[in-house]
Amino acid sequence: MRRYFNGGLPRLVIFDLDGTLVDSVPDLALAIDLMLEALDLPLAGQERVRCWVGNGAQMLVQRALKAMSSNEAIAFDRAFELFLHHYRDNLSCKSALYLGVNRALERCAELDIPMAVVTNKPIAFTHPLLSHLQIDGFFRDVLGGDSLSKKKPDPMPLLVLMDKYGLAPTEVLMVGDSVNDVRAARNAGCPVIAVPYGYNHGEDIKLSEPDDVVERLDLLF
Ligand SMILES: O=C(O)COP(=O)(O)O
Numbered sequence: 001m002r003r004y005f006n007g008g009l010p011r012l013v014i015f016d017l018d019g020t021l022v023d024s025v026p027d028l029a030l031a032i033d034l035m036l037e038a039l040d041l042p043l044a045g046q047e048r049v050r051c052w053v054g055n056g057a058q059m060l061v062q063r064a065l066k067a068m069s070s071n072e073a074i075a076f077d078r079a080f081e082l083f084l085h086h087y088r089d090n091l092s093c094k095s096a097l098y099l100g101v102n103r104a105l106e107r108c109a110e111l112d113i114p115m116a117v118v119t120n121k122p123i124a125f126t127h128p129l130l131s132h133l134q135i136d137g138f139f140r141d142v143l144g145g146d147s148l149s150k151k152k153p154d155p156m157p158l159l160v161l162m163d164k165y166g167l168a169p170t171e172v173l174m175v176g177d178s179v180n181d182v183r184a185a186r187n188a189g190c191p192v193i194a195v196p197y198g199y200n201h202g203e204d205i206k207l208s209e210p211d212d213v214v215e216r217l218d219l220l221f
Pocket residue numbers: 016017018019053054055056057060118119120121122152178
């Protein structure tokens with residue numbers, strides 16, 4: 001990792017959330033299936049939902065409706081409300097940190113590198129999830145998919161943080177699991193390291209050409 005910072009360390013590490021720090025698909029899939037059940041549609045299951053995560057909650061629900069219903073008349077607003085309701089109720093039942101995450105965050109803190117989360121998840125779910133998993137204290141900033149007018153792969157959230165801390169893109173590291181993270185980093189001009197275990201719409205993350213891929217986050221530092 002140091003090779004991206006002239007042998008030194010980044011001055012800010014921005015972590016993606018779903019699929020990078022947290023395996024959240026079991027709870028997302030449960031909320032999607034409870035939504036589908038209430039709409040009298042067939043259930044989707046975790047494997048399908050895994051491919052739909054990454055572009056925020058609205059897109060997740062749109063993808064679920066498109067895949068599981070032939071009836072275009074199903075009202076998005078009602079489905080979205082159902083999803084929000086069920087996800088709020090099941091936000092952190094089975095969601096868990098990936099192996100190596102705690103160690104990586106501790107190591108980053110020991111090295112005095114500020115950390116932030118930039119996720120496409122709605123911010124109303126992000127704070128409670130981080131706090132339930134007891135990692136909220138590590139992050140100086142947390143931006144959700146609806147915190148700003150644009151979300152990843154737009155570089156806006158990354159650029160806002162760079163601006164806030166007066167950092168050049170080359171001083172910041174993005175760490176994520178999906179093409180949205182790689183594109184956001186590329187669009188912002190910062191290096192990006194990916195993990196291969198997350199959710200990338202069923203595609204190998206290497207095809208998105210991150211600067212590097214690490215199997216576990218504690219191998220980062
Ligand atoms: O909510 C999503 O779609 C995914 O969020 P992420 O940006 O943390 O991967």
